[in-house]
Amino acid sequence: MPIFEFKCLECGNVFEKLFINSNEEVDLNCPDCRSADLERVVSRTNYSIGAGAAGNQAKITEKTCGGGSNRCMTLDLPGPSR
Ligand SMILES: [Zn+2]
Structure with missing residues (x-):
């Protein structure tokens, strides 16, 4: 499961967010x-998702939702390639 680290630009707090789906x-x-x-x-740990093929990485799409102040992120994971 991919875990991403985020840093708050407001107070400098660094926290992790786990994406389940x-x-x-x-x-x-x-x-x-x-x-x-x-x-x-970008974490020092290089977690690879999938078989490690180049370009086969999770992608976070940041977008605005709900009008302005709310920000959402969509995580695109490559489908299981088995
Ligand atoms: Zn903060």
């Missing part, structure tokens, strides 16, 4: 200050 829509907020101003932290 692919294409799941989650709203991300800082657990500390509830800010949605987040930046994805």
